[in-house]
Amino acid sequence: MTKVPLPQRFLAAGTACGIKDNPRTPDLALFVSEVSCTSAGVFTQNRVCGAPVQVSRTRVPRTTTRAVIINSGNANACTGQRGLDDARWMTAEIAQRLDCPPEDVLVCSTGVIGRPLPREKLAAGIPVLMELLGSDPHAFLEAARGMMTTDTVPKQAFRTFELASREVRLSAVAKGAAMIGPNMATMLAVILTDLHLDPRTADTMLRQSVDRSFNCISVEGHTSTSDSVILLANGASGVELRSEKDSRQFQEMLDGVTRELAQAIVRDAEGAAHFVTVRVRGTHSPDQAKRIAQTIANDVLVKTAITGNDPNWGRIVSCCGRTGVELNERDVTLSINGTLIFQAGSPAEYDEQAVRESMSRGDVELDVQLPFGDASVEVWTSDLTQEYVRLNSEYTT
């Protein structure tokens, strides 16, 4: 595990307060800035959403945010008024210790849904968490661990770059979207930078970046009740964006970090045996490309074919046809791992055994070329294995 540093004047901590069955498994994470931050957030579009989402999304964008408190093991979703009270209480507990209004603290929860939060355990854990706050990579890693549910590894990403001869840092953590058990597992990410950003720019850049990263992954096409991505920019580097070029550079950094985390989430999906990249090119619009790519990525028959290392072009071409996009099979050209499989409506001649062998190595790239325009998109997904079904069906509450 490489050591991932925090940006300047950020602190982090992680600990266990006993929310999960094993009382030693980390279940609390805290990110604090020593100075006010510009914050932005992108949240689940599921109409059924957790109390923390309902609370946090009213508190961004803002210029005075100080912290994000996260618990795992309990999503605090479908918990009614009590859930809202509990989410606000969590932020107030942190705010009191940071001497700021509760509105300057954001909250995320992930885990089982429909169960009230164990307030007494959190009340005991929060002071410990405050004590553990540190600016070192170890503290940051512990925070990454405190967010995990079914993830097998903590997920962090880091970029550093120079602007105006000063170093700017961008550090991020995420937890995965693999689904297991009775809980709707959730994708959470916290992105920290010591760049100065105004709220509108932060919001715009974060949305654009999420659209190109976390919105391009799908394990089973199910949007959870709690998905949240939060960006905090505290300006401690003394650097701000002064030109178009600066903005482009930062957007690239941000996109790099979010794509790295998004792909790490798919690679860590429960019970997956293949990492699948679906590229669709040559549509009229990016939306069309995305609709086709996501139909392929979420198709149970495409996924199971990939599990079997089978270059099953019929299932993929048929997906292209069932999205509502006006096309027929003569418009579709498909390559798998660089080998042309289907060209403009007809199966190509290719070495099937060689394609199967390349698929069996674990990374599968599906390239769909259409003749309509210049738009393109790339999405990432995993396959569908017997192990996935076992994990998702045999777990009992």
Added chain:
Amino acid sequence: MTKVPLPQRFLAAGTACGIKDNPRTPDLALFVSEVSCTSAGVFTQNRVCGAPVQVSRTRVPRTTTRAVIINSGNANACTGQRGLDDARWMTAEIAQRLDCPPEDVLVCSTGVIGRPLPREKLAAGIPVLMELLGSDPHAFLEAARGMMTTDTVPKQAFRTFELASREVRLSAVAKGAAMIGPNMATMLAVILTDLHLDPRTADTMLRQSVDRSFNCISVEGHTSTSDSVILLANGASGVELRSEKDSRQFQEMLDGVTRELAQAIVRDAEGAAHFVTVRVRGTHSPDQAKRIAQTIANDVLVKTAITGNDPNWGRIVSCCGRTGVELNERDVTLSINGTLIFQAGSPAEYDEQAVRESMSRGDVELDVQLPFGDASVEVWTSDLTQEYVRLNSEYTT
């Protein structure tokens, strides 16, 4: 197996001509009327569709249809101009023997896609098929067998009713939508009646019936390239619809037959362990209800929970939230097999063990009640088992 009769003046036959790997497995079916029929058809909405769909859908509705020729083992899809020539040739071979124009013959194919039809095998099989034509239940059953691909049992349904003191018969066959191997398996149905129908009525009634039956089933949400439902009405009973009441009675019969076949298809889905009914009530429109019901029915997490006999309301309530229909969890009430599980936003108190036991018996009914209006819908699906994944991933070409 009960013996299912044909309506008056219909003939049927089934045989094997060697399209499939095992040359004795039936792969040809033929339905013939001794007199001209009114025909109607509903076909796949997938833009990538087989040559037989492209040919047949230009030939209905019509008043002079005489036959439907069907082969299994090869879908004749993604086969270009040659595929269209082959499909037209099949109808011409039958038409020549019935002394009618090729346009009065319809054609369906189901099986592997992307491979040219073996014309010489069909040319040898068609005369045999003509010889075998019979009006008895045995001939009808052989035709049902000739359509099968991964089905484990032939699927037939029958109704008889009196109008104007005369007997009218309605007989139907279908093959299933379970998916396996490199072929996009297909849902085909042929419905025969000796009632007289005019083409507009036949078309309207068939569309309405398909909407309430075959469009309400889903194994994995994938529309195949070849789905076709064909209705032939030859008027041989001498009965026609003379009143609103007559029409209602016939629509009910038709709906009964199509629902019976649709449910038989789901019950025979490859690798399924549960038959699942999803009912959604209380929406503004039937479309809204259907959108929610199909999101639940196609959700991989809901399916795997059912496989594990787990009354996992979180996954179901979350599906309600991710359809784009304006609602929150306080609008949702859910029962599973008649037991109230989730009421207006909160988990209900219930005997989980008893619900698990009732689910383990194989039939699962999910009832979602919403408070918005009077619309409702019912859809049927199967669960997602390790066996399903095995079948769909381990098959090799």
